[in-house]
Amino acid sequence: MTTDTVPKAASTQLTIGGRTVTVTGMGKGAGMIRPNMATMLGFVATDAAVEPAVLQSLVREAADRSFNRITIDGDTSTNDSFLLIATHRAGNRPIADLSSADGVALRDAVTAIAERIAQAIVRDGEGATKFITVRVLGGRSEAECRQVAYAVAHSPLVKTAFFASDPNLGRILAAVGYAGIDDLDQGRIDLYLDDVHVVRQGGRHPDYREADGQRVMQQSEITVRIELHRGAAETVVWTCDLSYDYVRINADYRS
Numbered sequence: 001m002t003t004d005t006v007p008k009a010a011s012t013q014l015t016i017g018g019r020t021v022t023v024t025g026m027g028k029g030a031g032m033i034r035p036n037m038a039t040m041l042g043f044v045a046t047d048a049a050v051e052p053a054v055l056q057s058l059v060r061e062a063a064d065r066s067f068n069r070i071t072i073d074g075d076t077s078t079n080d081s082f083l084l085i086a087t088h089r090a091g092n093r094p095i096a097d098l099s100s101a102d103g104v105a106l107r108d109a110v111t112a113i114a115e116r117i118a119q120a121i122v123r124d125g126e127g128a129t130k131f132i133t134v135r136v137l138g139g140r141s142e143a144e145c146r147q148v149a150y151a152v153a154h155s156p157l158v159k160t161a162f163f164a165s166d167p168n169l170g171r172i173l174a175a176v177g178y179a180g181i182d183d184l185d186q187g188r189i190d191l192y193l194d195d196v197h198v199v200r201q202g203g204r205h206p207d208y209r210e211a212d213g214q215r216v217m218q219q220s221e222i223t224v225r226i227e228l229h230r231g232a233a234e235t236v237v238w239t240c241d242l243s244y245d246y247v248r249i250n251a252d253y254r255s
Helices: 052-064 101-123 142-154 156-163 169-177 210-217 244-252
Strands: 008-016 019-028 040-046 080-086 131-139 190-193 196-200 221-227 233-240
Touching: 008 101, 019 101, 040 101, 052 080, 052 101, 101 131, 101 233, 131 142, 142 156, 142 169, 142 221, 142 233, 156 169, 169 190, 169 196, 169 221, 190 210, 196 210
Parallel strands: 040 080, 131 221
Antiparallel strands: 008 019, 019 040, 131 233, 190 196, 190 221
16 A cells, blocks of 8 residues: 555446446555556456456546546556456347447446546655646637646646645736647636636636635645636546645655
8 A cells, every 4th residue: 555545446336238337446546646647556357248358448548537636646657557357258249339329338338437546646645635627618628628637736836725725816817828739828828726726817806806716725625627618628636635644754754
């Protein structure tokens, strides 16, 4: 478990081809976490019958929608694995196409389990006290939405502001600005902390009150929503705050 404080596992069942299928996963990780994975291990197993080529596509898609959307400290290492295993013991007709009804059902179940484990890694991040969802909407492509989301989620200044329950709008907007989108118009950006509209068209919303921002920032789970107003693409990244304990754990820990 190294610096993990809790075990991480999840399971679900569904019906495929009239047979009950089980999908179960477990994972390990608490630090040195950022896409593309890091010092983490993820294992998902199912008794569904699945063609090998479909399984390979499924594990990549599930990884991209789960473990490759988390960051704890923006750091990585050489050691990571995510494995998807199918035993075929459920007895359903083998799934040969992910776009079929059975393929979609299995894909959704596997992805949901992977997301739960990935989010559990963030919740157990070294020294973490808050679970933060960074949702970016209105980009021209998902890739540029990811750039913005990761810039915010990796920023030590943003993460320490969350630890302090400080609704520091400038830190979040600065991260959006340096994300690397050359033609970004910050005068069109809207920013929300949960249901609180804090920035409108790149500036402080006239109705925003800092007490409302502090109320949200004191929660253990927070959603940051950034609307770029450039297109229809969107993405989501999960992260945590950066606390005194993160420094203590990594100052004391030696691999």
